[in-house]
Amino acid sequence: MTMNNIPSAPGKFKMDKSPYIHRFRWQYSSLAKLTFWSFVFLGLIVVFFFKSPSTSPPNSMPSDLSRRSLKTSSWGGPAWEKRVRSSARIRSSNGLSVLVTGAAGFVGTHVSAALKRRGDGVLGLDNFNDYYDPSLKRARQALLERSGIYIVEGDINDVTLLKKLFEVAPFTHVMHLAAQAGVRYAMENPSSYVHSNIAGFVSLLEVCKNANPQPAIIWASSSSVYGLNTKVPFSEKDRTDQPASLYAATKKAGEEIAHTYNHIYGLSLTGLRFFTVYGPWGRPDMAYFFFTRDILKGKSIPIFEAANHGTVARDFTYIDDIVKGCLGALDTAEKSTGSGGKKKGSAQLRVFNLGNTSPVPVSELVSILERLLKVKAKRKVMKLPRNGDVQFTHANISFAQREFGYKPTTDLQTGLKKFTRWYVGYYGSGKKGDH
Ligand SMILES: NC(=O)c1ccc[n+]([C@@H]2O[C@H](COP(=O)([O-])OP(=O)(O)OC[C@H]3O[C@@H](n4cnc5c(N)ncnc54)[C@H](O)[C@@H]3O)[C@@H](O)[C@H]2O)c1
Numbered sequence: 001m002t003m004n005n006i007p008s009a010p011g012k013f014k015m016d017k018s019p020y021i022h023r024f025r026w027q028y029s030s031l032a033k034l035t036f037w038s039f040v041f042l043g044l045i046v047v048f049f050f051k052s053p054s055t056s057p058p059n060s061m062p063s064d065l066s067r068r069s070l071k072t073s074s075w076g077g078p079a080w081e082k083r084v085r086s087s088a089r090i091r092s093s094n095g096l097s098v099l100v101t102g103a104a105g106f107v108g109t110h111v112s113a114a115l116k117r118r119g120d121g122v123l124g125l126d127n128f129n130d131y132y133d134p135s136l137k138r139a140r141q142a143l144l145e146r147s148g149i150y151i152v153e154g155d156i157n158d159v160t161l162l163k164k165l166f167e168v169a170p171f172t173h174v175m176h177l178a179a180q181a182g183v184r185y186a187m188e189n190p191s192s193y194v195h196s197n198i199a200g201f202v203s204l205l206e207v208c209k210n211a212n213p214q215p216a217i218i219w220a221s222s223s224s225v226y227g228l229n230t231k232v233p234f235s236e237k238d239r240t241d242q243p244a245s246l247y248a249a250t251k252k253a254g255e256e257i258a259h260t261y262n263h264i265y266g267l268s269l270t271g272l273r274f275f276t277v278y279g280p281w282g283r284p285d286m287a288y289f290f291f292t293r294d295i296l297k298g299k300s301i302p303i304f305e306a307a308n309h310g311t312v313a314r315d316f317t318y319i320d321d322i323v324k325g326c327l328g329a330l331d332t333a334e335k336s337t338g339s340g341g342k343k344k345g346s347a348q349l350r351v352f353n354l355g356n357t358s359p360v361p362v363s364e365l366v367s368i369l370e371r372l373l374k375v376k377a378k379r380k381v382m383k384l385p386r387n388g389d390v391q392f393t394h395a396n397i398s399f400a401q402r403e404f405g406y407k408p409t410t411d412l413q414t415g416l417k418k419f420t421r422w423y424v425g426y427y428g429s430g431k432k433g434d435h
Contacts, residue, residue, distance in 0.1 A: 075152060075161060081168045084123055087150035088169035092119025096330060099171045099215070101125045101204065102178030103151045104137040106283045107220065107274070107322060109144060111175055114323045115330075116147050123169060124151030126178065131185065131192070132284045139426075140281055156200035162207040170211070173330055176204060176219035179251075182285050183224060183388030186246035197250035201257060209265040214336035216268035216348075218329045221255055223275040223315070223355065223393045224248035233396040236273075236351050245388030255351060262349040266338030270329045270348070275355030275395045279319030279415060280422030287362065288316070288416065291369055291377070292423050296430070300378035303363055306391045312384055313359040313392040318410035318418075325354035328404030355395025356408045368413055372420045373429075 088097050098115055102108040103124025115122045124144065128137050141151050154161045156178050165171075180189075180196040201219070208215055225240040227248055243249040258269040278288045294301050304312045329352060337345040366377050384391065400406035 075154065076164065083150050084152065084165065084168045087148065088121040088123040088171065090119070090121045095120045096172045097121035097123075097169060098173045098175050098330070099123050099125060099165060099169075100175045100177065101156055102176070102220075103144065103149070104128055104141050105177055105181075106140075106279075106281055107277060107319070107326075108175075108177040109140040109281055110279070110319050110323050111177065111326045112144055112149050113147060114327060115175075116144075116149055118327075121169070122149050123165065123171070124149055125154055125156065125165070126151050127155045128153060129192075131180065131182070136281075136284065143281075157195065157203045159203050159207060162204065163210075166207060166211045170213065171215045172213075173333065174204070174208060174215045174217045174219075175326065175330065176201070176217060179220060181247070181283065183245040183247045185285070187387055190246050193246050193250045197247075198253055198257070201254050205257065205261045205267065208336075209261060209267055209338065210341045212340045214265070214267055214338050216270075216330075216333035216336055217258075218270045218272065218326065218333060219254070219258070221271040221273045221351065222248065222251040223273050223353070223395065224390070225252045225255065225273060226393070227390065232392070233357065233394040234353065235396040236353055236399055244386075244390050247388065259349060262347055264343060265341065266336055266343035266345060266347040268334050268336040268348045269350070270333055271351040272325060272329060273351065273353045273355075273395075274322055275315040275317045275353065275393050277317050277319055277322050279419055282319070282419065288365060288369070288419065289423075291366060292373065292420060293427070295366075295369055295373055295375050295377045298375075298378065300380045301366065302382045303366060303379050304382055304384040304389065306384050310391060311361045311363075312389075313361045313394075314365075315355040315357065315359045315393045315395050316365065316412050316415070317354065317356040317395075317408060318412075318415035321356065321408035321410055322354055324408075325352070325400060325404075325406050328400065328406055332404045350403075352400040352403070352406075353395040353397050354400060354406065355393070355397055356410075356412075357395055357397055358411070359392055359394045360412050365412065365416075368416050369420065372417055 090097050098120055100108050100112045100122055103112045104126035108124065108126070112122045112124055126137065128134050144151060152165065178196060178200065180192045186193050208217055223234065224245060225243065225248055226234045226238060227240065227243040229238055229242070231238060240252055243252055255271050258271055261267045262269045278286065282289050284290060291301050306312055334348040337343065337347045366379065370377050397406055
């Protein structure tokens, strides 16, 4: 039966007598059923999309995580491209055009601002996830926007977006700082580490290797790759095969992945092993930050000690010294040698420690904070739990010193003074620092 045979007023049919009647009734009812179920199905899809959260709770499942993280706010179109191009445009002779991933993060914000100040083009990329208070990331974004830096909201796993960015702005360098940070959280949400630090890194490298020209890539590894090593100070030549956390393991994996992409595709790759970075606009999940908050609020703070009352110490490194190291690495990075996914010669592959070279016991950190905040801390001494933290870190920085004159200049007292001043200005000094 064709559509023409269907009467406009089916009720007028003499149902029983028509030779078509059974076929028509069957078809009509199945059409109605089909329409009904199509609506139900469409409805479900609509409900699914509208109900799905833009950010998921920390313990969400991997599938939910990837759906959430890949969700990007709208991008594309001439106005968007113009913004990307303008942000990435080099404004000084011999300047670089740098894609900074994790630009709304602590280190990313400082590095982006420093690059922009000296006339480099900077485009940020960040997924603004809620590992810690996203409003702090938004505040950093606003800060960067004021100096003309645009942060595209998106995930490093979104290959389509990454490709588009390289189409619009042919970056000379990538400063890759986006990652799932923190050692303890890895026990709560291991998949977020695999998602950002392994899968995300591979997606980024895939796009970089296909880019023409290929950019040079500088990326953040971590001092945590030294894991349970006891020989100090830690040197780049030391073993890194006994990580104490999944975070450390993903950073170590990143170093091996970097080797592979350098070897196969001629990508110039430099890994930076940061040692406990602190400073203004820092990360609320780090001890110096939440100690400050809790001391001001009169809450007790846990001070860990290792077995046999062993001291726990960190090579705390002030953010400005880390920024200097990042710029030094960027400026000495050689070009990638491949193009369009093909290697044309061997390329540079480096790993540097960036630390302060003077570890300070955590109890001393607390004493400095007490003096600066003029509040006595309620210390609660506890055994160092085996959930990712190591007893101490200490960087040997002679390689970075030799290659680009790296020399940290800020001691912990001076750096914490700048941090606490920022903290009190941002959150206030009273009990309202609840964030
Ligand atoms: N701060 C330190 O003490 C320290 C020490 C060693 C290594 N690192 C490394 O340095 C880098 C920067 O650290 P930070 O302290 O600024 O951390 P951060 O968490 O403040 O910054 C990371 C940023 O990356 C973003 N991000 C995470 N996953 C992403 C994804 N899949 N796609 C897009 N954006 C994503 C986050 O939203 C965040 O803004 C990280 O790679 C971290 O592992 C930091």
